[in-house]
Amino acid sequence: DAMVIQNPRYQVTQFGKPVTLSCSQTLNHNVMYWYQQKSSQAPKLLFHYYDKDFNNEADTPDNFQSRRPNTSFCFLDIRSPGLGDAAMYLCATSRRARAQYFGPGTRLTVL
Amino acid sequence: AQTVTQSQPEMSVQEAETVTLSCTYDTSESDYYLFWYKQPPSRQMILVIRQEAYKQQNATENRFSVNFQKAAKSFSLKISDSQLGDAAMYFCAYTPNAGGTSYGKLTFGQGTILTVHP
Numbered sequence: 001d002a003m004v005i006q007n008p009r010y011q012v013t014q015f016g017k018p019v020t021l022s023c024s025q026t027l028n029h030n031v032m033y034w035y036q037q038k039s040s041q042a043p044k045l046l047f048h049y050y051d052k053d054f055n056n057e058a059d060t061p062d063n064f065q066s067r068r069p070n071t072s073f074c075f076l077d078i079r080s081p082g083l084g085d086a087a088m089y090l091c092a093t094s095r096r097a098r099a100q101y102f103g104p105g106t107r108l109t110v111l
Numbered sequence: 112a113q114t115v116t117q118s119q120p121e122m123s124v125q126e127a128e129t130v131t132l133s134c135t136y137d138t139s140e141s142d143y144y145l146f147w148y149k150q151p152p153s154r155q156m157i158l159v160i161r162q163e164a165y166k167q168q169n170a171t172e173n174r175f176s177v178n179f180q181k182a183a184k185s186f187s188l189k190i191s192d193s194q195l196g197d198a199a200m201y202f203c204a205y206t207p208n209a210g211g212t213s214y215g216k217l218t219f220g221q222g223t224i225l226t227v228h229p
Contacts, residue, residue: 031215040200040222040224041221041222042202042219042220042221042222043156043217043219045216045217048215048216050215090156092156094215096215098144099144099146099158099161100158100217101158102148102155102156102157103155104154104155105155105156
């Protein structure tokens with residue numbers, strides 16, 4: 001089945017230690033998104049790629065970066081995680097600006 | 112700027128009964144999409160149903176249906192024959208179908224927690 005896959009599902013890191021989260025998709029969608037979701041809140045968009053074009057949200061901290069080496073893969077890099085970065089990170093994909101399909105998420109814990 | 116409002120932080124329903132979740136939105140666009148997403152506790156966000164603004168007919172997916180009132184900017188979700196597995200946080204979301212900086216971005220409501228009682 002076509003899907004959005006996120007690895008790892010759970011990530012524990014230490015304060016200030018860089019971490020990379022990965023997302024892959026078999027839907028062949030041209031748009032990929034990264035969201036941060038904290039408990040009982042709506043997801044907050046960090047950035048998205050429309051094809052190869054990178055679009056950063058104005059309030060996304062510089063600590064967060066992303067890479068999309070090809071259509072299928074996208075990575076979220078957190079350069080120096082702080083306690084406030086502990087959250088669920090969701091990857092989503094869409095074809096153009098249609099419905100977004102979400103992966104299962106990576107729960108990040110910062111010690 | 113577009114906004115989406117879900118005025119019901121929590122709702123509950125008895126198993127096998129019907130419940131309606133409310134959503135209103137504000138936009139100056141005429142062409143857009145509306146969605147309902149379901150997120151069970153600690154589980155994946157799933158697309159429940161979608162509505163295209165230029166389609167007058169209300170979308171239906173099995174037990175889930177919407178009441179789309181474009182003039183009133185209202186988009187409610189009706190769940191019929193509620194099941195225990197319907198318990199989740201439900202998000203209403205909007206995206207414009209036009210170019211510009213908002214293209215492709217979802218604007219979410221605050222969410223409604225649905226509890227289903229056996």
